[in-house]
Amino acid sequence: METKYNIVKQAIMSKILDGTFRPHQKISSESEMMKEFNVSRHTVRLAIGDLVSKGWLYRAQGAGTFCADRSGNEVSDKGDSSKNIAIITTYISDYIFPSIIRGAEAYLSENGYQVTLFSTNNNHEDERRFLEKIIAQKYDGVVIEPTKSAFSNPNINYYLNLERLNIPYIMINAYYDELEPISIVMDDERGGFIQTEHLIKLGHKNIIGFFKTDDIQGTKRMKGYLKAHRSNNIPINPNLIITYDTSEKNEKPAEKLRKMVAKSADERPTGIVSYNDELAINLLDVLRENQLQVPDDISIVGYDNSFLSKVSEVKLTTIEHPKSEMGKQAAKVIINLIKENSGTQRKSNDSNDSIVYEPELIIRNSTKAL
Incomplete structure (x- = not known):
């Protein structure tokens, strides 16, 4: 106690x-x-x-x-004068995150920086604790994947304090909109549009969409899903939009899909837009349980082109994610900001602008024309 x-x-x-x-x-x-x-x-x-x-x-x-004023150049609580960068991510060892981290870590190490990794597990309280540690120990810079980025952030004061202390930070994969930070992200709205329109062009109209909406990526992908329907004059059935949060990801989507596929053949969805490949693999298990074949009975599109997209007998049509390239680019930008802050590099008007990667559809055998 x-x-x-x-x-x-x-x-x-x-x-x-x-x-x-x-x-x-x-x-x-x-x-x-x-x-x-x-x-x-x-x-x-x-x-x-x-x-x-x-x-x-x-x-x-x-x-x-x-x-006390602790913003001077005194030795930090880390007890050394080495160059230190913190990377905060929602997860360290799951899914696409190791590739992103490796990309950043490799470039930072090549340039003489030590990297400390923090994982919030998509929990705001953990994010707060790590931000406190980073500020207390005076890291040179921070690369952050926001926690539950679709929501108002309760740790906003810590980010404002980073700015006051002149500790540069950038955000990857998502961003807190109210802070308007330098960010390196995908055009997730466009990605959701491409996922959905791919199925529409194959003749699908009864398309179920699964979106994790406590992260901004999910809300933007859902927006793209809706836009694709409108652009192609396909009526939107709100019952086919399934939203869930991080705590529900292992149960709710599967439960909803079970109910959908239990309907008669003419009422069942013929296509699935999945928030990511990880979810798509879980949904494939539900389809197998119900003796439905992909893509003969139902088509499915994933997102991220992760290693999971090729591990099962069904090779997923999916959206490419830059992964290690995104991590490397984040490392380059944070080093540039640190050098600008220290006066060792002249400030540029455009060298540290936010970067938005354009999505690209990778077509495999999980989708088929009706």
Whole structure:
């Protein structure tokens, strides 16, 4: 169980790291903290004393306790002067993420940077903890894959504090729209359009779409799905749009598809647009359970051209994802930003613009004309 002293100490540090307490700003009084945390004055003084000794706070005689300015060039909490970059991703070892990370890591290592990996598991609380660590340890730069990017971000203060501290960051795969960061992403709306229109051009009209909507990629792919129907004058059946979040990805889509394919042949969907290849592979299991053949009975399109697109007897038609190239490009951009910040490279008007990759359809044997 965490001690009261440590709870108070961590709370003060969090307010410093998220920018609530700024350099030379007076922090809450001892009495206020006693009331806030329901602790004794002794506990508050222990926490403050420790933070003063570690350089997070300083005392002014007769005036109170203030937030120290830790933005100088002093040695960081990492204890060395090496070049350090943090990569925050939603997952480290799953799906396409290892390829993205390898692309970034290889380029950063070639250029003398040490890389620290953090995985949020698409959880905002984990993202907050890692941002606190990155700010406290004064990393040179950060490459971030946002957590649940379709939602308003509760950690916005930490990103604003990164900006205030002049720690450059870029976002990959997605971005927090309110921050308007430099980002390296795919045109996911166009990707969803291409997935859907491919099936429409093959004669499919009863197309079910599966979209993970707590990430901005999913909402954009769904938008592309809708646009493709409208562009081709195909009526949109809202019952064929299945949305789910990260916590539901292993159950809800499969359950919904089971109900859909249990209908009579003339009511069943003839095509599936899948949020990604990972989901498509799971949906293939449901189709096998119901003795449906792909593509003879139903066509399916994936997204990402991952290794999963070729592992089963059904080779997925899918959308290409740049993966390692995206990681390498992210590494190049973050190094450029670090050099610009340090004054070792002249700022360019366009060298660090956001990058949007155009989707490309890879056609295999999971789709067929009606």
